[in-house]
Amino acid sequence: MKLAGRYRLETPLGQGGMAEVWRAYDERVGRAVAVKILHAYVHPNERARFFQEAKALSRLSHRGVVQVYDLGEEEGKTYFVMELVEGGSFDRLGPFEDGPEGLRLLEAALEVLDALEHLHRRGVIHRDLTPRNILLTTEGNPKVMDFGLAYLLQESRHLTRTGYTLGTPQYMAPEQAKGLPLGPQADLYSFGAVLYRTLTGKPPFEGENDQSVLYQHVYEEPKPPETLNPAIPAGASRMVLHLLAKNAQARPTRAAQARGGLAETLRSYRESLSATPRAGAARSGAYPSGPAQPQSLEVAGRFDLGGEVAWPSEIVAWEGRLWVGAGRGVAQLNLIEERIHHLPLGDEMTAPPTLYGGKLYAAAWDGKLGVFSLTGRPIWSYQSRAEVTAAPLVLGSWVYLAGRDGFLYALDENGSLRWAMQAEGHLSASPTLYRGLLFAASEDGWLYALDPQTGHLRYKVEAGAVHAAMPAQGGVLLIPTWAGEVHAFDPLGREVLWSYDTEGEVWGSPVMDTERAYVAGWGGVLYALDLKNGDEVWSLEVGKATAGLSLAQGHVYCATEEGRVMAIEAATGQVTFEASGLGPIQAPPLPYRGQLFVATLAGQLYRFAEM
Incomplete structure (x- = not known):
């Protein structure tokens, strides 16, 4: 199958409730791409959210954010074309090991925080940061993607109030679990949960069902990461727990602030290896x-x-x-x-x-x-x-x-x-x-x-x-x-x-x-x-x-x-x-x-x- 006379669909990469993603080849410029195609049966509100995702992505230009190349419709198929990222999900960098592997993990975390600062400065809250939504290039560089639930602070907000459960429970901020208004600190909490999972090999909270996990996010404290993995530096453990503070006001106010703290942790960690x-x-x-x-x-x-x-x-x-x-x-x-x-x-x-x-x-x-x-x-x-x-x-x-x-x-x-x-x-x-x-x-x-x-x-x-x-x-x-x-x-x-x-x-x-x-x-x-x-x-x-x-x-x-x-x-x-x-x-x-x-x-x- 070929879209727009140029995107040759090759292999399905996955699908969800709204869309399916294909590996494709752009014959016009000669490069591999990813094509996201909206399911034909989705509700008009979901279709609007799909366009919102493409719109949110298209205005972003950052090495840590997946780039959008094209958006179109053909024979009832609504699609957009984006950068293909094939290095796996972020959590494959872990669990943390003392040495070069640990250095790469912390350096990648800095890049994600840099990308989040870019998003938040442009009025975009991701709202669904998970290891699978932060992909790695083949060189190991992280790229934030999948903005299907992105919250545009400067635009109409009714698209987010559709009655659907938004976000992934294992990585959801307490205020998001309670249905409260969200700010950039919600993404920082989610990334704290992603880091916890990557550093230790386990999410901060586990339960028999989503409600159990969400309850823990709201009311219970996670175990210190170093108790699950003694190789984790104390500074990295403290940073993760800071990001996972229950009260949004107790977290870093911006991704740049969190990045500054983690950069100092990384500097100290590099020195400790010598x-x-x-x-x-x-x-x-x-x-x-x-x-x-x-x-x-x-x-x-x-x-x-x-x-x-x-x-x-x-x-x-x-x-x-x-x-x-x-x-x-x-x-x-x-x-x-x-x-x-x-x-x-x-x-x-x-x-x-x-x-x-x-x-x-x-x-x-x-x-x-x-x-x-x-x-x-x-x-x-x-x-x-x-x-x-x-x-x-x-x-x-x-x-x-x-x-x-x-x-x-x-x-x-x-x-x-x-x-x-x-x-x-x-x-x-x-x-x-x-x-x-x-x-x-x-x-x-x-x-x-x-x-x-x-x-x-x-x-x-x-x-x-x-x-x-x-x-x-x-x-x-x-x-x-x-x-x-x-x-x-x-x-x-x-x-x-x-x-x-x-x-x-x-x-x-x-x-x-x-x-x-x-x-x-x-x-x-x-x-x-x-x-x-x-x-x-x-x-x-x-x-x-x-x-x-x-x-x-x-x-x-x-x-x-x-x-x-x-x-x-x-x-x-x-x-x-x-x-x-x-x-x-x-x-x-x-x-x-x-x-x-x-x-x-x-x-x-x-x-x-x-x-």
């Missing part, structure tokens, strides 16, 4: 900031850390300061003052430090975890039963500590033990939180999947001895075994998707992006592997690698025992920067705020900047 070993609880190793042009990097500073920086140490950063375990303490570099400060510990610093909530968490060889203010004042400590070589994982009020006694300890914010799980071998690697599960791998070859709140074992699988942190992204948990085999594991399906043998011991953590996994080891080769099937995309001779890899701005950063540091273009495997002669390096390079920081085994910290 403050956590392996860039967050998902341990992807992908950092949010780094040199834009690594080929122009040159040494801009060198600092004596006062002690060795030995495997498995890592550099972390927060608000212009760097921390790294060196010898029998933690060395801190203030980038403005360019001075080193030392925090002494009772024994060798054998685990990467972690920064969270304005506190420094540092574990030493004697098994003691110390928690300090950023000025070095002791806050509390916990004494485990054996050596610790794994970075503590901190999530909200929970602290997870893996020890070489085989115990994974869960502590509260005051250092009291909540639960402990005993593995069958030493725990040398930091735990990973992904898909709502806490993963710990032991040196005797077992992978444990635990409930992060109770410590109950969900399942365990035999994978091989693991010494390095396990990165996760895109539904895949990467298991780097000490023997050199790397397994791509589906944590929900509980199956190995593929395996690859690097033919050399793997001490340092691999890194991942949306398409590939990158791994290097004692065999001297850096491999880029297709995340879907494990095929080798490219490989590069780099030298013996004990340090983990880092990823930022499309570049993989690799450091070796021979004293080489390289920036390698992730897409091609081409070396764009190299420095040598630094001495053995066992800590991953840290890309941070447009610079690169490298700590050597001998305790020298190099700062590379773009010149």
Whole structure:
């Protein structure tokens, strides 16, 4: 079927009570489009609303709003033609995962709020924001669509009073559920419910029928999002609850105000990823900031850390300061003052430090975890039963500590033990939180999947001895075994998707992006592997690698025992920067705020900047 001699209808995309939507091809301009066709039997009032939708959309021009191309009637068919958006609904960005996936979700939320501000400034209230009405492009950019219930503040309002139930109960504002007049805050409430669903995987309220759900929207408070998903940042959780305030006046007054708050949350969250070993609880190793042009990097500073920086140490950063375990303490570099400060510990610093909530968490060889203010004042400590070589994982009020006694300890914010799980071998690697599960791998070859709140074992699988942190992204948990085999594991399906043998011991953590996994080891080769099937995309001779890899701005950063540091273009495997002669390096390079920081085994910290 062809409309207007140019729109060739190809595949039905869906239908509702008013209209059906088709994928079509515009033969005149040569592009795929979506065509919405009104059912012939609809009531005249509904037909008027259909024209209202087209009219509302046609006057909007924003990258976050689906664009209308054409409106027409032919042989009794009323239709309009709009932009085709094929990336799925907004909630497929969730649930929230700590790392690059979480960044993409929060960035997309900012774009939706920007689009809502555009709508509201032009007198349009959407009134039916749901995950299905915010579609994603194939690049992951959100587009607000389906304005069938749009409320035009500057025009006749009788079209909205037809006696029909308007809106979707799971995402409906309390004032909308009660039939009261609506303002922009109703859309903000609905988007708060969409965000809640996307972040946690569940809507804020569920019930046996629509009336039950609407009652909860009006009278009951939602559970804090972080109680359903501990990976959610506190700032994002607070913003969602602010949007879900029962009283419209208690919500942000405009989408721009909500956007400003979320932008600050995003800024703080981006910074927090650099403050956590392996860039967050998902341990992807992908950092949010780094040199834009690594080929122009040159040494801009060198600092004596006062002690060795030995495997498995890592550099972390927060608000212009760097921390790294060196010898029998933690060395801190203030980038403005360019001075080193030392925090002494009772024994060798054998685990990467972690920064969270304005506190420094540092574990030493004697098994003691110390928690300090950023000025070095002791806050509390916990004494485990054996050596610790794994970075503590901190999530909200929970602290997870893996020890070489085989115990994974869960502590509260005051250092009291909540639960402990005993593995069958030493725990040398930091735990990973992904898909709502806490993963710990032991040196005797077992992978444990635990409930992060109770410590109950969900399942365990035999994978091989693991010494390095396990990165996760895109539904895949990467298991780097000490023997050199790397397994791509589906944590929900509980199956190995593929395996690859690097033919050399793997001490340092691999890194991942949306398409590939990158791994290097004692065999001297850096491999880029297709995340879907494990095929080798490219490989590069780099030298013996004990340090983990880092990823930022499309570049993989690799450091070796021979004293080489390289920036390698992730897409091609081409070396764009190299420095040598630094001495053995066992800590991953840290890309941070447009610079690169490298700590050597001998305790020298190099700062590379773009010149």
